[in-house]
Amino acid sequence: MKMENPTSRDIADIAGVSQATVSRALRNSPLVRPETRDRIQKIARELNYFVNRNAAGLRTHQSSTLALLLFDETDGTDKKMNLFFWSMLDNITRAAARRGYDVLVSLQQLTDDWHIEYQASHRADGLILLGYGDYAEYREKLDALATAHTRFMIWGPIVNDQPGHSFGCDNESGGRQATQHLLDLGRKNIAYVGRRARRSPEHAARYAGYVRALRGAGVTPGDELHVPADNSEELGYDAVQQLLSKGVSFDAIFAVTDLIAIGAMRALADNGISVPEDVSVVGFDDMPLAAHVSPALTTVQQNARLGGEGLVEGIVALIEDRPVESKLMAPKLIVRDSCGGKPR
Amino acid sequence: MKMENPTSRDIADIAGVSQATVSRALRNSPLVRPETRDRIQKIARELNYFVNRNAAGLRTHQSSTLALLLFDETDGTDKKMNLFFWSMLDNITRAAARRGYDVLVSLQQLTDDWHIEYQASHRADGLILLGYGDYAEYREKLDALATAHTRFMIWGPIVNDQPGHSFGCDNESGGRQATQHLLDLGRKNIAYVGRRARRSPEHAARYAGYVRALRGAGVTPGDELHVPADNSEELGYDAVQQLLSKGVSFDAIFAVTDLIAIGAMRALADNGISVPEDVSVVGFDDMPLAAHVSPALTTVQQNARLGGEGLVEGIVALIEDRPVESKLMAPKLIVRDSCGGKPR
DNA sequence: CTGAAAGCGCTTACAG
DNA sequence: CTGAAAGCGCTTACAG
Numbered sequence: 001m002k003m004e005n006p007t008s009r010d011i012a013d014i015a016g017v018s019q020a021t022v023s024r025a026l027r028n029s030p031l032v033r034p035e036t037r038d039r040i041q042k043i044a045r046e047l048n049y050f051v052n053r054n055a056a057g058l059r060t061h062q063s064s065t066l067a068l069l070l071f072d073e074t075d076g077t078d079k080k081m082n083l084f085f086w087s088m089l090d091n092i093t094r095a096a097a098r099r100g101y102d103v104l105v106s107l108q109q110l111t112d113d114w115h116i117e118y119q120a121s122h123r124a125d126g127l128i129l130l131g132y133g134d135y136a137e138y139r140e141k142l143d144a145l146a147t148a149h150t151r152f153m154i155w156g157p158i159v160n161d162q163p164g165h166s167f168g169c170d171n172e173s174g175g176r177q178a179t180q181h182l183l184d185l186g187r188k189n190i191a192y193v194g195r196r197a198r199r200s201p202e203h204a205a206r207y208a209g210y211v212r213a214l215r216g217a218g219v220t221p222g223d224e225l226h227v228p229a230d231n232s233e234e235l236g237y238d239a240v241q242q243l244l245s246k247g248v249s250f251d252a253i254f255a256v257t258d259l260i261a262i263g264a265m266r267a268l269a270d271n272g273i274s275v276p277e278d279v280s281v282v283g284f285d286d287m288p289l290a291a292h293v294s295p296a297l298t299t300v301q302q303n304a305r306l307g308g309e310g311l312v313e314g315i316v317a318l319i320e321d322r323p324v325e326s327k328l329m330a331p332k333l334i335v336r337d338s339c340g341g342k343p344r
Numbered sequence: 345m346k347m348e349n350p351t352s353r354d355i356a357d358i359a360g361v362s363q364a365t366v367s368r369a370l371r372n373s374p375l376v377r378p379e380t381r382d383r384i385q386k387i388a389r390e391l392n393y394f395v396n397r398n399a400a401g402l403r404t405h406q407s408s409t410l411a412l413l414l415f416d417e418t419d420g421t422d423k424k425m426n427l428f429f430w431s432m433l434d435n436i437t438r439a440a441a442r443r444g445y446d447v448l449v450s451l452q453q454l455t456d457d458w459h460i461e462y463q464a465s466h467r468a469d470g471l472i473l474l475g476y477g478d479y480a481e482y483r484e485k486l487d488a489l490a491t492a493h494t495r496f497m498i499w500g501p502i503v504n505d506q507p508g509h510s511f512g513c514d515n516e517s518g519g520r521q522a523t524q525h526l527l528d529l530g531r532k533n534i535a536y537v538g539r540r541a542r543r544s545p546e547h548a549a550r551y552a553g554y555v556r557a558l559r560g561a562g563v564t565p566g567d568e569l570h571v572p573a574d575n576s577e578e579l580g581y582d583a584v585q586q587l588l589s590k591g592v593s594f595d596a597i598f599a600v601t602d603l604i605a606i607g608a609m610r611a612l613a614d615n616g617i618s619v620p621e622d623v624s625v626v627g628f629d630d631m632p633l634a635a636h637v638s639p640a641l642t643t644v645q646q647n648a649r650l651g652g653e654g655l656v657e658g659i660v661a662l663i664e665d666r667p668v669e670s671k672l673m674a675p676k677l678i679v680r681d682s683c684g685g686k687p688r
Numbered sequence: 689c690t691g692a693a694a695g696c697g698c699t700t701a702c703a704g
Numbered sequence: 705c706t707g708a709a710a711g712c713g714c715t716t717a718c719a720g
Contacts, residue, residue, distance in 0.1 A: 050464040054401035055713035121394040399697035
């Protein structure tokens with residue numbers, strides 16, 4: 001049986017029923033007699049019929065589609081971020097598919113301005129926002145979305161007064177785990193390399209975890225042990241040079257990202273300081289490279305599967321008008337070789 | 345001015361024109377007087393109005409959406425593949441956006457069966473297929489798509505009798521460049537590590553380029569210099585062990601992928617053979633790790649920007665009923681440290 | 689359990 | 705240049 005673009009009406013004609021009955025049968029309505037339903041579904045299959053989503057969507061005001069907006073300011077240079085996002089994308093699409101949603105993907109610049117359009121144009125029932133970058137700038141977009149009554153979930157930390165709902169990683173817990181690991185190994189002078197400003201709340205939270213762990217061990221975090229650095233290998237390298245040239249004594253480094261950690265390790269090696277014998281190093285992210293550097297980097301890993309699942313669960317709840325709470329998931333310490341022997 | 349979900353009718357009422365005129369004005373039809381058009385567009389902006397895509401799509405039988413189907417059999421393990429795909433995704437979305445298309449992403453298993461649905465349900469105007477894996481199995485899907493009159497572009501080599509249109513990398517040229525580079529450095533006994541079977545046409549083409557370069561230099565490719573291997577570090581390692589245990593003499597290795605090359609370099613190091621002094625090594629892919637191993641790996645790079653552009657250009661042409669030719673783009677040799685000094 | 693009918697919000701020939 | 709009208713292919717109250 002052939003037909004270019006069969007409609008429910010075509011099926012109705014063949015089955016000898018009304019078009020309304022076809023529509024009901026295809027949606028498994030209990031209103032239609034089982035035999036009739038089976039007959040109709042069989043014909044639909046033979047004709048290779050699929051419901052026209054535009055027509056259905058127009059009627060129901062739904063698209064069964066989520067828009068995933070990726071704010072990637074790094075222009076493909078920062079591989080680490082990309083890889084984590086890729087993993088998130090993977091998990092988001094799968095989680096969405098399980099719930100009957102398609103995922104529309106858009107790589108955005110923070111300067112772009114069309115994110116409101118997705119829901120207003122009925123292309124998506126809700127948005128998922130994924131991105132690092134400057135939270136201050138980001139904020140404007142969120143306000144605009146909230147004003148437009150767009151349903152959205154943000155990947156990231158829970159920020160006070162921020163509109164919308166979020167799902168993210170408990171970075172403080174991660175920072176605490178990393179630091180505690182170093183303390184358990186007997187390290188006392190633990191340097192922190194990375195930002196701690198409120199503008200990058202994820203890094204600030206990792207720093208807070210660092211401080212919390214130190215305090216818990218009766219250690220006072222010293223300002224001389226903090227070197228600010230953005231996420232790059234070079235800046236990690238420079239940070240260690242700074243520590244050394246200032247004559248700060250340290251026996252461990254908690255780097256706020258793997259990239260910084262890897263740069264730091266290179267600097268240590270260049271200065272004849274061996275890892276982990278002289279100095280232990282912990283990173284954050286567990287980028288693929290982390291397992292390949294030598295010594296293999298001990299680091300904190302975010303579970304992208306849980307992340308994707310949490311975001312999709314949240315946005316679907318919002319779409320279905322169910323209450324949603326912002327949540328954080330716990331990251332996990334991955335112990336490799338850069339910190340040395342088993343914790344005491 | 346506030347309104348929950350304004351329609352073109354609402355705008356018409358406010359502007360004092362017919363709904364048809366609003367529709368024309370919003371689409372910049374030359375049929376509507378400029379002043380009227382500007383007035384209407386201003387009102388639309390104030391109301392935060394966006395055309396309902398479901399309604400427009402139902403009318404025009406278009407969705408302005410492409411579906412990107414990623415066949416990823418590696419379940420996230422094979423980072424190299426993921427990264428290249430990520431880059432392709434990035435470029436595809438951007439190229440699509442420039443042409444006014446959204447991109448629907450679906451991570452598929454080869455066992456999934458719903459790829460026909462995208463076009464039949466009017467969710468997408470055409471498909472882009474991206475994936476490695478077994479081409480024999482793949483083939484069935486392509487036949488099904490062709491039968492259903494689905495418009496699609498495949499990322500990959502040009503395969504005889506394969507339905508549809510493709511865009512891919514000229515792997516033979518890549519294999520030739522890699523091998524020629526080794527020849528130019530004075531290497532004569534060049535081992536090839538990887539598959540050469542027709543089932544993996546991409547690798548087969550790289551092998552063909554290897555053979556072509558050798559023949560061009562008057563060298564006969566010897567079977568003892570070929571070690572079959574799938575894409576993994578371990579198999580690259582094993583391949584070198586095999587060559588050594590068989591006592592084959594070689595002064596260079598062309599590995600069909602970076603992962604194999606990296607494994608091979610590790611095996612060489614473990615056997616006290618230095619790279620590039622004793623043996624030169626070339627890979628293929630330019631995965632991020634390639635620049636980080638030591639010595640940094642010379643390899644062949646595929647341009648994901650051109651790839652994404654080519655695929656989108658192709659599918660849009662198919663959608664617009666313009667003729668499309670399958671094409672290959674030239675890859676590029678990235679010279680690093682694993683082959684040694686400047687070519688003669 | 690089934691059908692006739694309305695209507696979702698557009699686009700576009702047709703008439704003026 | 706503008707409007708009245710048809711119709712895209714569904715879903716779902718309403719009536720039986």
